Amino acid sequence: MNKIYGVPLSPYVRKVLFTLEHKNIDYTLQPVLPFRCNEDYSRLHPLKKVPCFEDEYITLPDSSIICGYLDHKYPQSSVYPSDFREAAKARWLEEYADTAVAEVMLAYQFERIVKPTLRKAADEDKVTHAGVHQAPAVCRYLEDQLRASGYLFADGLLLCDIAVAGMFLTGRYGGFVVCGHTYPKLEAYLDRVWRSEAMQLRIVQEKPILENIYKHFSTTREWACDMTT
Ligand SMILES: N[C@@H](CCC(=O)N[C@@H](CS)C(=O)NCC(=O)O)C(=O)O
Structure with missing residues (x-):
């Protein structure tokens, strides 16, 4: 198993x-x-x-x-693009999400969601630093990678989409919002992935855990959001 x-x-x-x-x-x-x-x-x-x-x-x-x-x-329904060059690019975007995007989004998650559950105060300076000094480069890079519609690759929703949009979802839970005026493709893309059936399956499972945290750890309440569709 x-x-x-x-x-x-x-x-x-x-x-x-x-x-x-x-x-x-x-x-x-x-x-x-x-x-x-x-x-x-x-x-x-x-x-x-x-x-x-x-x-x-x-x-x-x-x-x-x-x-x-x-x-x-389990080779059926691969989570990577079928083209070997695109598969390599997808692994890079996954890595970018897990590191550069994570540095921004996990600051929001750690300070505002995790720390209150450990009975520690959020360090808002760290959140501001991530949002003001680190987020723009990350959003700009992804805005330049994205097409106007669809997912990152023509094969449909893949692991790299879940890595990228999932990391932004984690930031969203802590109050991070992408400026759609500056990054219109990124905003539309995130909305598309978050609304997908596969991501909604995850979001629905995450919701009660998050609600429990929002409810019991008062400082987290102002970030409360419901991402189910
Ligand atoms: N590169 C690792 C990162 C895993 C990671 O950082 N997980 C976090 C939770 S979101 C963690 O376990 N943090 C605990 C720690 O850093 O001690 C992966 O992709 O699995």
């Missing part, structure tokens, strides 16, 4: 769940809270991050590595 360690709200866990759902493969989700996992977990993931993956053959850390493995294990 395919077992994923982590929580649905993690943008990295979301990538793995999407990959399995896209391929119609059963899995179990074993709850592991980032920043609060015990020492035993480091035997599975030496960096103690989520997600981690386990099946009858292998134990694997890291979302991109896990998704690559799953795409080989």
